[in-house]
Amino acid sequence: MRDCFEVRDTDAGGRIGELTVPRADATVETPALLPVINPNLDTLSPRRLATEFGAEILITNSYIIHGDDDLRERALEEGLHELLDFPGAIMTDSGSFQLSEYGEIDVTTEEILAFQREIGSDIATPVDIPTPPDVSRERAESDLETTQERLEIADAADTGEMLVSAPVQGSTYPELRERAGRHADGTGLDVFPVGAVVPLMNDYRYDDMIDVVAAAKRGLGADAPVHLFGAGHPMMFALAVAMGCDLFDSAAYALYARDDRYLTVRGTRALEDLDYLPCSCAVCTDHSPAELRGLPDRERESELAAHNLHVTFAEIRRIKQAIRAGNLLELVEQRARAHPTMLDGYRTLLDHAAQLERSDPVSKGSFFYTSHESARRPEVVRHHDRLTRLSVPDSLLLTEGDSPRGDEFDDAWRVEPPFGPFPRALSKSYPLTAEVPARTDRAALEAAADGVARLVETNPETAVTLAHRGWPAGVRDRLPDGVALVDLTADDRDRSR
Numbered sequence: 037m038r039d040c041f042e043v044r045d046t047d048a049g050g051r052i053g054e055l056t057v058p059r060a061d062a063t064v065e066t067p068a069l070l071p072v073i074n075p076n077l078d079t080l081s082p083r084r085l086a087t088e089f090g091a092e093i094l095i096t097n098s099y100i101i102h103g104d105d106d107l108r109e110r111a112l113e114e115g116l117h118e119l120l121d122f123p124g125a126i127m128t129d130s131g132s133f134q135l136s137e138y139g140e141i142d143v144t145t146e147e148i149l150a151f152q153r154e155i156g157s158d159i160a161t162p163v164d165i166p167t168p169p170d171v172s173r174e175r176a177e178s179d180l181e182t183t184q185e186r187l188e189i190a191d192a193a194d195t196g197e198m199l200v201s202a203p204v205q206g207s208t209y210p211e212l213r214e215r216a217g218r219h220a221d222g223t224g225l226d227v228f229p230v231g232a233v234v235p236l237m238n239d240y241r242y243d244d245m246i247d248v249v250a251a252a253k254r255g256l257g258a259d260a261p262v263h264l265f266g267a268g269h270p271m272m273f274a275l276a277v278a279m280g281c282d283l284f285d286s287a288a289y290a291l292y293a294r295d296d297r298y299l300t301v302r303g304t305r306a307l308e309d310l311d312y313l314p315c316s317c318a319v320c321t322d323h324s325p326a327e328l329r330g331l332p333d334r335e336r337e338s339e340l341a342a343h344n345l346h347v348t349f350a351e352i353r354r355i356k357q358a359i360r361a362g363n364l365l366e367l368v369e370q371r372a373r374a375h376p377t378m379l380d381g382y383r384t385l386l387d388h389a390a391q392l393e394r395s396d397p398v399s400k401g402s403f404f405y406t407s408h409e410s411a412r413r414p415e416v417v418r419h420h421d422r423l424t425r426l427s428v429p430d431s432l433l434l435t436e437g438d439s440p441r442g443d444e445f446d447d448a449w450r451v452e453p454p455f456g457p458f459p460r461a462l463s464k465s466y467p468l469t470a471e472v473p474a475r476t477d478r479a480a481l482e483a484a485a486d487g488v489a490r491l492v493e494t495n496p497e498t499a500v501t502l503a504h505r506g507w508p509a510g511v512r513d514r515l516p517d518g519v520a521l522v523d524l525t526a527d528d529r530d531r532s533r
């Protein structure tokens with residue numbers, strides 16, 4: 037177990053954890069949001085972030101401080117916490133972003149790490165190479181080599197109690213991201229940002245973002261705290277947490293406010309388009325949209341930034357509660373409905389259901405089937421795996437009917453979409469207590485048929501009869517040959533004559 041991070045609770049790939057930050061003498065509960073503070077701009081003061089918003093940790097850029105004579109002197113003299121006037125933990129970035137934007141920077145990893153330590157940073161960052169999406173494999177690989185050399189320099193440096201992050205790069209090549217994750221995990225470094233995903237999010241490529249994170253997670257150990265670097269829109273937090281991200285940083289709250297943009301968990305709205313404010317934070321209950329529009333520029337920006345940050349922190353709390361309650365994926369399903377590209381992100385998440393299944397609790401409150409994507413949740417994957425381990429008699433009836441039919445079978449099991457078959461003794465255990473809509477959809481029937489197929493294929497000696505409620509031909513086609521079929525709805529029709 038990594039000393040600085042402890043997982044307390046899990047749901048799908050999401051977790052509530054505790055990040056111990058020794059230098060700040062603080063423990064940060066994750067998922068956590070790190071508001072980004074530009075040391076030159078004070079949209080909302082760090083002190084206010086702590087007292088009014090409950091921020092336990094923030095992130096600022098040591099490269100900007102290093103490059104500004106006045107800030108550098110003050111940071112070295114007073115220390116970073118005093119300079120920013122923030123009582124919690126402070127993470128610092130290194131200039132990697134500037135490197136990716138402008139092509140070069142004038143510090144080395146050794147220098148900037150030593151500087152971060154001198155000014156009192158609690159979590160430092162080496163100068164990694166943020167490789168953008170879609171570059172050639174050669175470039176992604178050679179950039180990654182450089183990043184890995186920098187991580188090794190950071191690992192060998194004397195950083196005292198300060199935690200040090202180990203960014204995971206590799207562009208849009210899952211295999212490289214996985215390799216990068218494995219390498220980073222093998223260092224003695226502490227926090228693992230998945231880097232260079234901002235261009236993916238700017239282009240609404242949530243599907244690619246999920247593939248990148250899933251790959252990095254396969255390389256990193258389950259005890260590694262993962263930071264989705266540059267991700268600050270609350271709309272995608274639930275999705276990213278479900279894939280296993282623990283830390284987010286938001287510059288969005290301030291940047292969007294500057295452009296009169298209003299964040300919601302369903303996307304961004306232009307202040308000028310709003311007739312109503314769909315939020316109950318102090319800003320939105322004290323003002324109408326017209327009043328906000330009428331404020332002087334600085335004041336409007338600050339009020340919008342405050343709203344944006346309230347929404348962002350509220351979503352983090354909602355996600356934590358969902359993890360506790362075991363319904364994180366139901367929250368993800370709701371968020372996925374806000375934008376088609378978010379739905380792509382959720383569908384991609386479910387491509388990794390077997391990976392999520394490893395951390396998903398065996399038992400939770402209740403499985404709610406709320407969209408046809410629910411048929412691909414990790415609980416369904418796990419049930420199908422379990423079917424291969426159950427012992428079955430020589431002849432078995434699988435039925436969607438209420439009571440076992442006839443005595444000609446050794447046993448009768450229930451069939452419930454989307455799970456498929458199970459012995460009646462399991463019907464009171466999770467997830468088979470699921471709440472499913474009475475109007476079953478095709479995806480649930482197909483998943484149930486796949487469950488039957490798994491059972492039959494594992495037990496070729498057993499004579500299996502399936503009594504189903506009018507499964508269409510395309511669904512029945514998923515069943516192996518040799519399964520005897522009885523259509524219960526045909527019986528119902530006979531009876532009603």
Ligand SMILES: [Zn+2]
Nearest residue numbers: 315317320343
């Ligand atoms: Zn608000």
